[in-house]
Amino acid sequence: MIPDLWYPVAISGDVTDKKPKGIRRLGEEIVLWRDLDGKVVCQGARCPHKGAWLGDGRMKGNAIECPYHGFLFNPEGKCTLTPAMGKDARIPGSLKVPVYPVREKYGLIWVWWGDDRPESELPEIIAPREIKENDRVYDTISWNKPVHYTRYIESVQEFYHVTYVHRDHWLNWLDFMFLYGTKKKFGLDGKENYLKATMIHNHHVETDDDGMTFRYSFDHGEEDNPERSIHYVITFSFPCMVHVETEAFATTSWFSPIDEEHTEHIFRVYEFPQLKPILRHEKLRRAMSTLQCYLEKYVQDPQDYKIMARQEPRVSGGGVNKFIPVDEMNAKFIKTRARLLREARERREGTVTAGDVSDGMVGDLDMATDEVGPGQPAALEAKRRTPARSNGRAKGNGHANGRTNGHANGNGSANGDGSANGGAATNGSAATNGKGDSTAAPAEKEDSPSGNRAAARS
Numbered sequence: 496m497i498p499d500l501w502y503p504v505a506i507s508g509d510v511t512d513k514k515p516k517g518i519r520r521l522g523e524e525i526v527l528w529r530d531l532d533g534k535v536v537c538q539g540a541r542c543p544h545k546g547a548w549l550g551d552g553r554m555k556g557n558a559i560e561c562p563y564h565g566f567l568f569n570p571e572g573k574c575t576l577t578p579a580m581g582k583d584a585r586i587p588g589s590l591k592v593p594v595y596p597v598r599e600k601y602g603l604i605w606v607w608w609g610d611d612r613p614e615s616e617l618p619e620i621i622a623p624r625e626i627k628e629n630d631r632v633y634d635t636i637s638w639n640k641p642v643h644y645t646r647y648i649e650s651v652q653e654f655y656h657v658t659y660v661h662r663d664h665w666l667n668w669l670d671f672m673f674l675y676g677t678k679k680k681f682g683l684d685g686k687e688n689y690l691k692a693t694m695i696h697n698h699h700v701e702t703d704d705d706g707m708t709f710r711y712s713f714d715h716g717e718e719d720n721p722e723r724s725i726h727y728v729i730t731f732s733f734p735c736m737v738h739v740e741t742e743a744f745a746t747t748s749w750f751s752p753i754d755e756e757h758t759e760h761i762f763r764v765y766e767f768p769q770l771k772p773i774l775r776h777e778k779l780r781r782a783m784s785t786l787q788c789y790l791e792k793y794v795q796d797p798q799d800y801k802i803m804a805r806q807e808p809r810v811s812g813g814g815v816n817k818f819i820p821v822d823e824m825n826a827k828f829i830k831t832r833a834r835l836l837r838e839a840r841e842r843r844e845g846t847v848t849a850g851d852v853s854d855g856m857v858g859d860l861d862m863a864t865d866e867v868g869p870g871q872p873a874a875l876e877a878k879r880r881t882p883a884r885s886n887g888r889a890k891g892n893g894h895a896n897g898r899t900n901g902h903a904n905g906n907g908s909a910n911g912d913g914s915a916n917g918g919a920a921t922n923g924s925a926a927t928n929g930k931g932d933s934t935a936a937p938a939e940k941e942d943s944p945s946g947n948r949a950a951a952r953s
């Protein structure tokens with residue numbers, strides 16, 4: 496995980512003042528509960544006495560009670576009662592649970608995964624305008640899958656897999672009809688149109704000023720019939736949010752890392768404005784949203800999981816993919832993630848420079864090329880797939896750029912349709928930036944919790 500960021504870990508409504516909620520997130524066992532003021536408390540979930548699971552405990556006044564011997568822990572993590580010793584007993588100072596910085600915003604509980612800072616110095620939670628300004632929230636649910644969050648995020652950041660992945664369940668029919676069917680044929684031509692929709696037209700990626708949010712707009716439709724397509728805007732914000740918006744619907748997913756093997760998918764749906772005139776009763780519109788949630792959980796997500804469960808390597812990162820131009824969003828996510836990991840590491844080592852922080856994209860974007868060096872393709876490929884691949888990758892990119900004189904050219908050939916992709920030029924410029932900094936290709940080392948796990952505790 497990228498250190499020094501706020502991560503969503505749970506839905507607000509799932510944390511009550513009635514019962515503690517014990518969960519595993521960010522590689523830690525944590526327990527969430529509300530104090531007497533309704534403020535969320537986040538603490539380590541293991542009782543320091545004999546390691547019982549505090550998630551099975553009870554609320555007692557302004558404290559959580561361990562289910563094993565009834566020790567009480569206050570919001571600051573201090574043990575305030577050991578019943579077996581009586582209420583006047585002196586309580587050893589080491590009987591305490593770690594307390595994590597926590598905030599409640601946008602209907603979610605967020606935990607700080609990073610270094611130890613005073614509350615006043617913690618940054619704002621990252622949320623794009625799609626979240627900040629949206630008051631049409633209808634439903635938020637969550638579930639988990641044994642998938643690394645990088646692969647999960649990649650899958651929702653692009654939409655051209657839908658034609659191949661989401662088509663064989665009978666309930667996919669709702670999508671066919673609703674999104675791809677024509678009024679003229681009462682939606683009955685939906686499946687036919689859907690299966691023909693294999694092309695991404697007019698793709699374009701923009702980056703917000705803070706460099707932490709990307710917005711990917713494109714049209715998904717038929718190759719020969721570009722006017723018959725659906726316009727999408729997919730917004731990604733670090734560390735793990737993907738918001739999908741079309742004229743017909745909007746959804747948000749947060750992929751909360753449980754650990755290196757599992758991800759909690761927090762899924763939110765919004766009111767369908769176009770249904771207002773048809774479904775006048777709000778309850779009916781809410782029922783539609785609930786249906787959409789369960790379709791995602793029980794139909795679409797399992798379809799995605801079927802692919803992700805067999806995907807290798809399990810963790811995405813620099814050098815493991817060969818992206819095509821319409822994967823620009825994926826490429827930027829992977830590249831920026833590598834940079835953020837590197838910067839966090841450098842901050843801890845005290846070697847960060849202003850130039851490193853301001854550089855939006857370093858290294859190449861892992862685009863597929865046909866420029867494998869003569870006589871050594873196997874060796875080069877092997878190098879690309881080893882953890883120490885970054886130098887080889889940067890070198891390969893420089894070589895490709897030099898030979899083709901511009902990344903747009905390389906993109907065009909990879910895509911086979913340079914003309915249809917205005918976004919290829921954007922791609923090209925990002926890659927050219929990367930070329931300028933190719934010696935600084937990020938060494939991608941995942942999660943060094945030694946500093947963070949301890950530092951996140953107070």
Ligand code: FES
Pocket residue numbers: 542543544545546547561562563564565566
């Ligand atoms: S294990 Fe928690 S009080 Fe004994």
Ligand SMILES: [Fe+2]
Pocket residue numbers: 650656657660661795799
């Ligand atoms: Fe999918």
